[in-house]
Amino acid sequence: MEPNDDKPYLPNRIYEGLRWFVQIVLPAFSALYLGLSDLWDLPKPVAVGATAGLVGTFLGTIMRFSKHNYDNSDARFVGETFLAPTDEGWKRVFNVTADEIDPNKKELAFKAVDSQVA
Numbered sequence: 128m129e130p131n132d133d134k135p136y137l138p139n140r141i142y143e144g145l146r147w148f149v150q151i152v153l154p155a156f157s158a159l160y161l162g163l164s165d166l167w168d169l170p171k172p173v174a175v176g177a178t179a180g181l182v183g184t185f186l187g188t189i190m191r192f193s194k195h196n197y198d199n200s201d202a203r204f205v206g207e208t209f210l211a212p213t214d215e216g217w218k219r220v221f222n223v224t225a226d227e228i229d230p231n232k233k234e235l236a237f238k239a240v241d242s243q244v245a
Contacts, residue, residue, distance in 0.1 A: 137193040145190055153183040201238065208237040217242070 157179035164172035206223040
């Protein structure tokens with residue numbers, strides 16, 4: 128599949144916050160409410176648990192579309208890498224093209240392009 132220039136549907140900060148909410152908070156809340164509702168006679172345990180599950184499924188689907196666009200775009204790359212000839216042989220060159228790199232990033236991705244011939 129050819130990469131496209133589409134931007135992710137969600138900015139990274141929102142995506143990471145939603146991911147934490149969908150993967151941690153909603154399941155924990157659902158389990159807590161279902162467990163406590165039996166002990167404390169809380170109202171509508173099935174409705175509350177099902178609602179949390181449905182909201183999590185909906186948000187997870189939206190997030191998956193955003194991740195798919197991100198993975199198939201050049202937005203994830205901070206630059207390009209290629210092989211260039213030198214007197215000693217071929218050398219790997221990294222060309223940073225991003226205007227700004229988040230210092231909190233744990234990984235940097237470079238797009239591999241054809242070798243540069245002098």
